[in-house]
Amino acid sequence: xxxxxxxxxxxARRGASLSELAKALxxxxxxxxxxxxSRPVFGAGPHDARVMIVGEQPGDIEERRGQPFVGPAGKLLxxxxxxxxxxxxxxWVTNSVLHFKFTQSAPTKRRIHQTxxxxxxxxxxxxxxxxxxxxxxxxxxxxxATAAKSLLGPTxxxxxxxxxLIPGPPGSxxxxxxxxHPSAVLRGSEEERDNMFDGLVNDLRVAxxxxxxxx
Ligand code: SF4
Numbered sequence: 001x002x003x004x005x006x007x008x009x010x011x012a013r014r015g016a017s018l019s020e021l022a023k024a025l026x027x028x029x030x031x032x033x034x035x036x037x038s039r040p041v042f043g044a045g046p047h048d049a050r051v052m053i054v055g056e057q058p059g060d061i062e063e064r065r066g067q068p069f070v071g072p073a074g075k076l077l078x079x080x081x082x083x084x085x086x087x088x089x090x091x092w093v094t095n096s097v098l099h100f101k102f103t104q105s106a107p108t109k110r111r112i113h114q115t116x117x118x119x120x121x122x123x124x125x126x127x128x129x130x131x132x133x134x135x136x137x138x139x140x141x142x143x144x145a146t147a148a149k150s151l152l153g154p155t156x157x158x159x160x161x162x163x164x165l166i167p168g169p170p171g172s173x174x175x176x177x178x179x180x181h182p183s184a185v186l187r188g189s190e191e192e193r194d195n196m197f198d199g200l201v202n203d204l205r206v207a208x209x210x211x212x213x214x215x
Pocket of ligand 1: 028030097099
């Protein structure tokens with residue numbers, strides 16, 4: 001049997017500030033993704049953000065630029081947030097897994113996304129928890145199954161429970177809402193894409209209205 005991953009806890013120190021966490025991230029050897037030649041991407045946004053958005057992992061463009069949600073899925077998310085009335089500048093965006101997991105196809109060497117395994121997600125959780133503890137957002141929006149499972153456990157089903165406000169992770173004091181990942185919209189067929197995008201916007205509107213009520 002393979003040795004279990006050590007997990008990120010020894011690098012994502014409890015009580016560390018966001019800046020300290022961001023600095024320590026480069027040293028993380030919490031799972032095998034540390035060895036794939038990519039660099040980890042920390043969350044981004046204002047330190048007093050009311051909303052924290054959690055996706056799956058950085059993609060090719062995010063890894064190159066060192067910022068989350070700046071590739072095609074990020075641009076689609078920007079549009080969806082705008083239509084829902086949520087200002088992205090008031091949002092902290094991050095991922096469940098902070099390294100980019102990919103396979104590389106010869107001869108182009110293009111890096112192709114691979115979904116992280118449950119043990120890689122679990123290994124990376126201390127980084128997510130550290131950001132959550134520091135930011136104390138009012139609302140957490142999880143996008144896609146990987147983020148939902150990281151924060152809500154393996155039985156949570158985005159397709160069944162999306163668009164509904166529920167209590168956030170224990171001790172966070174936040175509310176939480178789940179929706180599909182914007183990359184799922186991009187992967188949808190031409191006929192599906194508009195409906196999927198509208199569905200994402202509708203879920204984000206529920207989030208926006210919950211924020212309005214808390215003002
Ligand atoms: S994926 Fe997460 S736990 Fe694994 S090495 Fe990268 S930062 Fe550490």
